[in-house]
Amino acid sequence: MPELPEVETCRLGIEPWLSGHTIIRVEVHNARLRWPVDKEILLLKKKQVLSVQRRAKYLLLELNEGWIIIHLGMSGCLRVMLYPQFPNKHDHIDLILNNGFMIRYTDPRRFGAWLWSDNIQKSSLLDHIGPEPLSDNFNNRWLYEKLRNKRTPIKTLLTDNKIVAGIGNIYASESLFIAGILPGRAASSLSEKDAETLVQSIKKVLLRSIHKGGTTLRNFLQSNGNPGNFIHELHVYGRKNKKCRLCGTLIQIVKHKQRSTFFCPKCQH
DNA sequence: ACACACTCCTGAATGC
DNA sequence: TGCATTCAGGAGTGTG
Incomplete structure (x- = not known):
């Protein structure tokens, strides 16, 4: 079950492939996750990734005009793969990059989430969360x-x-x-x-x-x-x-x- | 405000 | 062997 260390491991793994690169488009094979994948993500075209951050168990992809909020749920993971690859049963989302790679989201139980936020500070998913355990605020x-x-x-x-x-x-x-x-x-x-x-x-x-x-x-x-x-x-x-x-x-x-x-x-x- | 149970989901493990 | 049941849990939502 992905908890903070697993999500951080994921962040560290995908960051070099995403940060500063451009998402050409998003291929969604199954949008029925915990909540339906937000339409802003489905329609996303040619957006540069400014940063890859983490808050609690959420991954935050900062784009030019907003944020993709990803939660891995119980069984989700993100892998860097060469594009293209045929999607298997539990491969739900591919971020197609301009560097020949893609980031593939796999989640057998579909407890995860892919949501869009224009303003991460006001996101109702994040605004009530307590201190990061590895920060000095947690003391x-x-x-x-x-x-x-x-x-x-x-x-x-x-x-x-x-x-x-x-x-x-x-x-x-x-x-x-x-x-x-x-x-x-x-x-x-x-x-x-x-x-x-x-x-x-x-x-x-x-x-x-x-x-x-x-x-x-x-x-x-x-x-x-x-x-x-x-x-x-x-x-x-x-x-x-x-x-x-x-x-x-x-x-x-x-x-x-x-x-x-x-x-x-x-x-x- | 608090402290619970309920709910979503699939696959592995277990029971008869 | 095969089918049914149980279990795993993140976290938003609902209840008292």
Whole structure:
């Protein structure tokens, strides 16, 4: 499932092929994604790409006269390919470039989105999102202030984009393991010191995963077609009944808000 | 404001 | 073997 490190991996992969180049046209094979692909994208002709940015789990392509907002959903990925290539069943969108390449969007579950925005600052998709976890705006003070009045399990809070952007199920479990904090603890039970440890753990896990090209569970691929390598460094996610890499205790699974949470009952308190 | 459940989707895994 | 059921979850929307 693409979370911040996977989306950032994607951004890093496509940026050199897009930035400063021109999208000649867009070939849409299936416009039925989470929402219908915006018509501005369908009709797009010969637009230069000024920059390729990321906010939370959204990719933002800055064009001359507006922005393409891309979300990879659960199973989306973008790959750089030579043009032309016959589209397979789950290849929904191709950005045809003026450099002989294309960027191909593949998404079996079609939970992703391709939307247009004239003004990214006013986009209702982005305007409520909290601080980027790798920025200085995400710090001990911010997190502790958000935690201290909430009885929700800390794990649930970490996947709330208003608290911190871009963290999903994988990195919530992994960050809490690194921090040594049990995921089911009420957020308000964390001390200032806990919040500080958690902030540092989140930054460390996300940076390490970006360095390894993200986590590939099923569908995610880097833009060069290779899977991400962080899966080999997961401590708890997807490791139910496997031995903890640090202490050998069996990893346990619980549900928070109908989502799986993995933890080590000995390493986390 | 808050904290939930519901919903979209497909493919892999599981059950009988 | 084959068909039906369950599970995976990002995040907007709806409910109490």
